[in-house]
Amino acid sequence: xxxxxxxxxxxxxxxxxxxxxxxxxxxxxxxxxxxxxxxxxxxxxxxxxxxxxxxxxxxxxxxxxxxxxxxxxxxxxxxxxxxxxxxxxxxxxxxxxxxxxxxxxxxxxxxxxxxxxxxxxxxxxxxxxxxxxxxxxxxxxxxxxxxxxxxxxxxxxxxxxxxxxxxxxxxxxxxxxxxxxxxxxxxxxxxxxxxxxxxxxxxxxxxxxxxxxxxxxxxxxxxxxxxxxxxxxxxxxxxxxxxxxxxxxxxxxxxxxxxxxxxxxxxxxxxxxxxxxxxxxxxxxxxxxxxxxxxxxxxxxxxxxxxxxxxxxxxxxxxxxxxxxxxxxxxxxxxxxxxxxxxxxxxxxxxxxxxxxxxxxxxxxxxxxxxxxxxxxxxxxxxxxxxxxxxxxxxxxxxxxxxxxxxxxxxxxxxxxxxxxxxxxxxxxxxxxxxxxxxxxxxxxxxxxxxxxxxxxxxxxxxxx
Amino acid sequence: xxxxxxxxxxxxxxxxxxxxxxxxxxxxxxxxxxxxxxxxxxxxxxxxxxxxxxxxxxxxxxxxxxxxxxxxxxxxxxxxxxxxxxxxxxxxxxxxxxxxxxxxxxxxxxxxxxxxxxxxxxxxxxxxxxxxxxxxxxxxxxxxxxxxxxxxxxxxxxxxxxxxxxxxxxxxxxxxxxxxxxxxxxxxxx
Numbered sequence: 337x338x339x340x341x342x343x344x345x346x347x348x349x350x351x352x353x354x355x356x357x358x359x360x361x362x363x364x365x366x367x368x369x370x371x372x373x374x375x376x377x378x379x380x381x382x383x384x385x386x387x388x389x390x391x392x393x394x395x396x397x398x399x400x401x402x403x404x405x406x407x408x409x410x411x412x413x414x415x416x417x418x419x420x421x422x423x424x425x426x427x428x429x430x431x432x433x434x435x436x437x438x439x440x441x442x443x444x445x446x447x448x449x450x451x452x453x454x455x456x457x458x459x460x461x462x463x464x465x466x467x468x469x470x471x472x473x474x475x476x477x478x479x480x481x482x483x484x485x486x487x488x489x490x491x492x493x494x495x496x497x498x499x500x501x502x503x504x505x506x507x508x509x510x511x512x513x514x515x516x517x518x519x520x521x522x523x524x525x526x527x528x529x530x531x532x533x534x535x536x537x538x539x540x541x542x543x544x545x546x547x548x549x550x551x552x553x554x555x556x557x558x559x560x561x562x563x564x565x566x567x568x569x570x571x572x573x574x575x576x577x578x579x580x581x582x583x584x585x586x587x588x589x590x591x592x593x594x595x596x597x598x599x600x601x602x603x604x605x606x607x608x609x610x611x612x613x614x615x616x617x618x619x620x621x622x623x624x625x626x627x628x629x630x631x632x633x634x635x636x637x638x639x640x641x642x643x644x645x646x647x648x649x650x651x652x653x654x655x656x657x658x659x660x661x662x663x664x665x666x667x668x669x670x671x672x673x674x675x676x677x678x679x680x681x682x683x684x685x686x687x688x689x690x691x692x693x694x695x696x697x698x699x700x701x702x703x704x705x706x707x708x709x710x711x712x713x714x715x716x717x718x719x720x721x722x723x724x725x726x727x728x729x730x731x732x733x734x735x736x737x738x739x740x741x742x743x744x745x746x747x748x749x750x751x752x753x754x755x756x757x758x759x760x761x762x763x764x765x766x767x768x769x770x771x772x773x774x775x776x777x778x779x780x781x782x783x784x785x786x787x788x789x790x791x792x793x794x795x796x797x798x799x800x801x
Numbered sequence: 802x803x804x805x806x807x808x809x810x811x812x813x814x815x816x817x818x819x820x821x822x823x824x825x826x827x828x829x830x831x832x833x834x835x836x837x838x839x840x841x842x843x844x845x846x847x848x849x850x851x852x853x854x855x856x857x858x859x860x861x862x863x864x865x866x867x868x869x870x871x872x873x874x875x876x877x878x879x880x881x882x883x884x885x886x887x888x889x890x891x892x893x894x895x896x897x898x899x900x901x902x903x904x905x906x907x908x909x910x911x912x913x914x915x916x917x918x919x920x921x922x923x924x925x926x927x928x929x930x931x932x933x934x935x936x937x938x939x940x941x942x943x944x945x946x947x948x949x950x951x952x953x954x955x956x957x958x959x960x961x962x963x964x965x966x967x968x969x970x971x972x973x974x975x976x977x978x979x980x981x982x983x984x985x986x987x988x989x990x991x
Binding site: 352354356357358360362371372374375378379383385399400412414415417418421463464465479481482483484486487490491492493495496497499529530533534560563565629652653656746747755765767768769770773774 | 816817818819821823824827828829831832833834835836846851874875876879880881882883884885887902903904905906909910913914960961962963972973974976977978980981983984987988
């Protein structure tokens with residue numbers, strides 16, 4: 337029978353299908369971090385159970401670590417306790433930890449791929465919804481809750497109903513200045529923040545195959561923002577080249593065998609999906625969000641929809657959202673002054689993102705009223721940025737390049753956007769208070785964010801390149 | 802996990818769509834290492850102002866409404882996978898959340914914590930918002946939800962395995978641990 341890529345990977349990991357129930361799904365890799373693991377470790381201890389397969393788990397501290405002076409003890413007592421608890425649990429249960437100051441530390445969805453831990457055909461979970469990022473390698477990767485983290489600790493399996501299949505096809509060449517982030521923001525604006533509920537997405541078409549691995553990660557990362565459990569892209573030569581030579585990637589004969597099996601990972605030509613969408617790359621421009629869910633996005637030079645354009649059922653949510661953002665229906669965003677710019681997060685904190693931002697910033701100076709900070713996704717990205725001299729470009733432009741972590745994407749550490757302020761952010765969520773109580777987030781690409789910092793107002797990258 | 806069978810209660814009507822888990826429990830309150838006490842900060846930024854004073858027009862601060870059942874607009878629980886959201890809802894005292902649509906991860910998380918997500922039609926949901934002081938019965942055995950104000954009832958879906966777990970107070974780990982031999986055999990045969 338013809339199968340989709342998703343089916344092939346999922347089905348080969350089913351230990352047992354419970355009649356009328358979920359599948360018992362075997363998990364190949366389990367990433368953990370300080371925020372969603374402590375209760376799972378203590379649950380395991382309470383039940384008197386051992387950790388079943390410690391060698392399949394990799395831990396890092398990312399969500400609430402400071403992004404300045406990481407060599408000093410964490411000043412926030414609760415954050416410090418949580419990070420210490422992770423260290424203690426990893427030591428006790430024999431889990432590999434890339435904690436603060438380790439050369440491999442970083443945002444969990446940045447380090448997995450860059451260390452070669454993420455590979456095609458795998459099932460990957462983490463107590464973090466952006467685990468979908470790893471789907472860029474042709475893996476079935478999705479976020480789970482802490483009770484499920486405990487399930488994987490105890491049995492390396494998870495009970496999970498199989499999602500439906502959705503394919504999103506985008507063909508064609510992107511317009512200059514349009515980035516992978518714009519593509520995914522565009523898709524979410526078209527199918528809404530809940531349009532993917534119940535589905536696992538495959539991204540197909542030339543637009544995605546033309547993308548680099550890091551760009552594909554940006555796309556898959558935000559699958560959850562349309563409600564989909566995850567999103568994946570069939571692996572190809574770019575995928576294999578990316579993996580080759582990385583720390584935990586197979587090598588020699590083992591790699592050849594792996595690549596041979598990875599080549600089988602694609603959707604059969606006559607396989608069917610439960611839902612399909614088709615878009616054209618030429619229709620996609622630089623995007624920005626104006627509301628409080630990632631589906632509320634538009635091309636940057638458009639006006640916010642007017643109330644007349646909306647379905648009556650959407651009006652109250654829309655009005656509530658705009659009132660939080662202090663924006664008006666029908667308003668234009670181009671030219672709007674912005675005081676904060678954040679470049680970072682598991683969506684856009686890889687070296688290509690930093691390079692793109694640096695290209696815009698090079699030889700220029702940020703607007704005086706703007707606070708612009710860049711948080712590299714990992715120690716390795718940070719190191720590379722220094723080796724390439726990007727740090728100088730940013731510093732000379734008045735941007736602050738800090739140390740790796742999730743930072744102002746979710747404001748768990750001290751990196752928060754003040755109440756009432758707009759922040760053009762390369763992160764993934766514009767929810768109320770996401771970047772700090774009262775903060776107003778506008779999601780955009782690294783190019784748009786960097787340009788906004790220079791101009792001090794929302795600007796269209798197409799007018800500058 | 803505690804058993805769940807049938808609940809009759811007044812409701813807390815929260816007519817807001819796309820309620821994300823950052824609203825249910827903001828990230829800055831995720832720093833605990835135990836599962837307890839999250840109810841205190843449930844809907845923190847909608848419930849209290851920056852000085853910690855209750856915001857009067859938020860439904861949790863409205864003395865007319867109380868009960869074991871939270872009724873919310875569609876796409877409830879979207880966003881972050883934090884199970885702390887389900888813990889906060891449970892800790893506050895809710896045992897049922899009713900909406901016309903739930904985000905997948907939240908649905909799993911709440912089922913794993915003895916909170917029943919009941920998905921109803923848009924029309925049936927509006928019946929609660931139009932009669933917010935109604936009494937509602939949720940019967941898991943018959944998979945039926947009853948709105949006493951309108952006299953209408955609706956059947957709801959639940960995975961039969963999950964239903965069995967909730968009715969008996971079993972959790973997934975007990976089940977998975979009992980499968981250890983099969984899991985090891987699966988590993989050997991790959």
